């Protein structure tokens with residue numbers, strides 16, 4: 130439709146064709162109003178029954194809510210209209226009629242369960258406050274990409290079908306690949322490392338990761354979007370600096386370009402771009418602080434991983450984003466480098482939001498012999514990873530990087546209770562469709 134005008138651009142005196150969804154019809158007797166909605170907002174269309182073509186008025190008032198229509202007419206100033214203008218119609222066309230009964234009410238007057246909403250995302254995203262989440266997600270990813278580019282990183286896309294997995298702890302999804310067993314990739318970890326040793330040096334990827342998490346939780350998905358970064362000649366502290374910059378860039382982009390969306394979410398007042406550097410606690414300091422809160426029945430001892438309960442206690446205590454550094458080597462993956470002066474301690478780090486973990490990263494083991502030993506210590510067969518380990522024999526620079534869950538970033542940024550709110554079509558234990 131070349132001649133279509135967005136409702137937000139309709140100004141008094143214009144002859145326009147507006148097109149969109151029927152949001153509401155109010156028939157007051159001699160006069161009736163139809164509210165038409167498009168991506169930019171809503172506009173009132175006024176019908177004066179005595180003065181207008183009967184057939185046009187009838188068509189307009191009989192159409193079901195959420196049908197797609199177009200209206201040709203003139204825009205007039207009207208103080209009593211919700212946006213200060215209204216369309217006086219000359220003709221109306223019903224382009225796609227909606228059923229009278231809808232599985233959920235896009236006006237939001239009737240609340241729907243999350244599962245009903247996820248089954249009907251098309252209708253769900255007709256609500257301003259739901260659409261806002263995905264406009265914000267798009268803006269955050271745009272800002273993240275721009276920041277990565279500004280620090281000289283190259284965007285890469287690596288395979289999602291692989292022969293072996295890397296992240297112990299979570300399970301793999303097997304698939305059949307021309308009669309052979311293959312897996313959906315849990316992380317681009319090994320591929321991005323292979324690329325820091327290439328001529329690219331500094332790379333990022335925004336793409337899907339697949340984790341066969343057995344249980345439904347409010348913060349796990351079986352298919353998530355990972356924002357991954359890796360750079361040659363970086364140590365873990367430099368990787369943390371970039372991580373901080375990326376999180377801040379995402380918040381800044383949203384603060385600058387998504388005021389309307391924040392308003393739709395009722396968040397304009399409370400949305401703060403994190404300004405100071407994020408505190409960096411060592412693992413040892415973290416467990417001391419957690420134990421000091423008295424929140425756990427059994428105090429943590431060195432070597433324990435942090436439970437959800439422990440993370441929550443520490444998050445409340447710190448009250449902002451923070452890093453946990455210097456984890457015990459034995460609870461971090463094989464590809465993370467240990468401190469040279471203390472092999473019990475790894476250079477692994479996590480970025481935490483007060484509510485949950487956002488990022489895991491670290492400096493990587495780039496020395497061939499140490500890498501092979503790391504595999505063996507974690508009970509993995511280095512032979513299965515020869516395509517990867519081999520390249521460490523041909524000039525692999527020291528490097529560091531991290532992975533940030535995009536949905537967790539959006540979830541914590543917007544205070545969403547459930548990670549599924551931040552994905553259009555979530556995959557979880559029960560949900561494989563739509």
Ligand code: ATP
Nearest residue numbers: 296340348349350353486487488489532533534537
């Ligand atoms: P958790 O301990 O919270 O389950 P993890 O330590 O297993 O996470 P990593 O392997 O460190 O996760 O992955 C890096 C990041 O990717 C995580 O910090 C998180 O933001 C995101 N992520 C990992 N698994 C999931 C998942 N199942 N759903 C959503 N995001 C995930």
Ligand code: MG
Nearest residue numbers: 479486488489
């Ligand atoms: Mg982790």
